[in-house]
Amino acid sequence: MMTTAAEGVVFKFPSFKIIKTANRSLPNRQSIRFGFRRFSSSSSSSLSVVSASASSSIVNDYDPKLEPVSLGHATRPHFPILHQEVNGSKLIYLDNAATSQKPTAVLKALQNYYEAYNSNVHRGIHSLSAKATNEYELARKKLATFINASDSSEIVFTRNATEAINLVAYSWGLSNLNPDDEIVVTIAEHHSAIVPWQIVAQKTGAILKFVNLTPDEVPDTAQLKEMLSRKTKLVVIHHISNMLASVLPIAEIIEWSHNIGAKVLVDACQSVPHMVVDVRSLNADFLVASSHKMCGPTGVGFLYGKSELLSAMSPFLGGGEMISDVYLDHSTYAEPPSRFEAGTPAIGEAIGLGAAIDYLSGIGMQKIHDYEVELSNYLYESLLSVPGIRIYGPVPSQTVPRAALCSFNIDDIHPTDIATFLDQQHGVAIRSGHHCAQPLHRYLGVNASARASLHFYNTKEDVDNFVLALKDTVSFFSSFK
Numbered sequence: 001m002m003t004t005a006a007e008g009v010v011f012k013f014p015s016f017k018i019i020k021t022a023n024r025s026l027p028n029r030q031s032i033r034f035g036f037r038r039f040s041s042s043s044s045s046s047l048s049v050v051s052a053s054a055s056s057s058i059v060n061d062y063d064p065k066l067e068p069v070s071l072g073h074a075t076r077p078h079f080p081i082l083h084q085e086v087n088g089s090k091l092i093y094l095d096n097a098a099t100s101q102k103p104t105a106v107l108k109a110l111q112n113y114y115e116a117y118n119s120n121v122h123r124g125i126h127s128l129s130a131k132a133t134n135e136y137e138l139a140r141k142k143l144a145t146f147i148n149a150s151d152s153s154e155i156v157f158t159r160n161a162t163e164a165i166n167l168v169a170y171s172w173g174l175s176n177l178n179p180d181d182e183i184v185v186t187i188a189e190h191h192s193a194i195v196p197w198q199i200v201a202q203k204t205g206a207i208l209k210f211v212n213l214t215p216d217e218v219p220d221t222a223q224l225k226e227m228l229s230r231k232t233k234l235v236v237i238h239h240i241s242n243m244l245a246s247v248l249p250i251a252e253i254i255e256w257s258h259n260i261g262a263k264v265l266v267d268a269c270q271s272v273p274h275m276v277v278d279v280r281s282l283n284a285d286f287l288v289a290s291s292h293k294m295c296g297p298t299g300v301g302f303l304y305g306k307s308e309l310l311s312a313m314s315p316f317l318g319g320g321e322m323i324s325d326v327y328l329d330h331s332t333y334a335e336p337p338s339r340f341e342a343g344t345p346a347i348g349e350a351i352g353l354g355a356a357i358d359y360l361s362g363i364g365m366q367k368i369h370d371y372e373v374e375l376s377n378y379l380y381e382s383l384l385s386v387p388g389i390r391i392y393g394p395v396p397s398q399t400v401p402r403a404a405l406c407s408f409n410i411d412d413i414h415p416t417d418i419a420t421f422l423d424q425q426h427g428v429a430i431r432s433g434h435h436c437a438q439p440l441h442r443y444l445g446v447n448a449s450a451r452a453s454l455h456f457y458n459t460k461e462d463v464d465n466f467v468l469a470l471k472d473t474v475s476f477f478s479s480f481k
């Protein structure tokens with residue numbers, strides 16, 4: 001028995017020896033047409049990584065003419081990490097809701113920064129510092145354009161989405177919430193969108209109100225609408241659920257909330273990487289996402305905030321970069337976004353995020369979304385053929401969209417056993433645990449689930465091979481019953 005610290009899930013792997021034969025019965029997983037190189041499994045290491053010379057032939061820029069089969073096939077060659085074997089099987093990476101892979105263009109942008117102009121931003125007058133500052137600020141402009149913010153000063157770079165939510169909680173929440181004010185949240189929020197508000201509620205006396213699910217396992221927007229009152233000061237809501245795959249009508253929710261004078265913070269971690277998100281047409285007050293889920297580096301995320309809100313907020317952290325003048329007894333603060341970026345930021349990472357945005361924009365977010373809708377339906381339908389499966393979230397239809405991910409359980413098999421077997425026997429990377437959504441799992445009556453989540457570089461072959469591997473997993477564990 002083992003406990004994984006991150007997920008807090010009890011890992012219970014049965015005491016038997018896994019005999020590595022199952023993957024041999026699977027058909028070839030990938031056509032060699034699109035730049036995939038097959039690597040023989042190395043004798044000692046369980047990972048065999050593509051060599052530098054192999055990756056040099058990788059096409060960086062998306063070219064629609066190179067799209068003979070699907071967006072997945074056309075873009076896979078841009079992601080060196082996908083071209084390797086894991087535990088003797090070709091890697092099938094289906095953990096994109098946790099973090100996405102990075103295209104060569106992003107890796108090169110990071111390498112170029114560190115090789116050619118690594119320097120601190122906003123401080124130096126020398127050429128390297130000027131170049132670093134320009135590129136860092138250019139990344140902010142790219143992000144502003146990507147989500148259609150009015151101005152790049154509405155984009156604050158943070159470490160990740162979690163920090164962006166905490167920034168709003170501390171800088172806006174502590175000064176704008178009073179005893180008995182209400183914060184409306186759903187039970188399907190990621191812990192990052194629940195815990196900061198619990199802390200703020202404890203400090204201010206504000207009250208957290210939770211929206212439940214409908215019988216279709218979608219956050220109940222009718223209940224949310226009913227819950228809104230003059231007491232509501234803030235609605236904190238995800239755009240796409242990282243567990244249920246449900247997509248919420250954010251523009252309507254924002255309109256209802258504004259009608260009663262409440263502000264809305266949108267957790268767009270699972271939407272910004274997969275579809276067009278336009279903060280102005282949504283009329284969002286605050287919106288957050290993380291670079292690492294949108295093909296960019298780890299260590300950087302962002303807060304979008306309407307300029308009038310950011311300008312009225314006090315700093316979150318104090319230190320260098322965020323000040324105007326410092327005296328011994330007090331300091332004055334810079335205008336946003338600098339006011340909220342204390343200390344040396346993640347410079348190379350923000351520049352890498354800029355490269356990721358160029359890459360995604362080169363493909364087109366609408367194109368990515370359309371392809372992922374197709375993959376999403378294919379994943380859902382294919383999984384239904386697995387014996388004993390229970391998929392969480394809504395049944396997809398013309399009117400009910402689902403994101404390209406499925407959280408599920410299978411009768412009498414622990415999700416961590418499923419994920420372990422898939423990894424060890426088939427090189428399939430999925431996630432198991434509570435996906436930082438414990439209240440939601442509790443509501444659904446389970447401690448944990450398995451989750452397969454796709455991105456535009458996945459293919460229907462990935463889904464086919466995952467489902468075959470999952471069926472093999474079920475028959476393996478069933479043989480012990």
Ligand SMILES: Cc1ncc(COP(=O)(O)O)c(C=O)c1O
Nearest residue numbers: 160161162190192242267269290
């Ligand atoms: C819906 C949602 N919100 C927030 C987060 C937190 O993102 P990060 O850990 O990058 O801060 C995640 C990450 O899984 C998420 O899926």
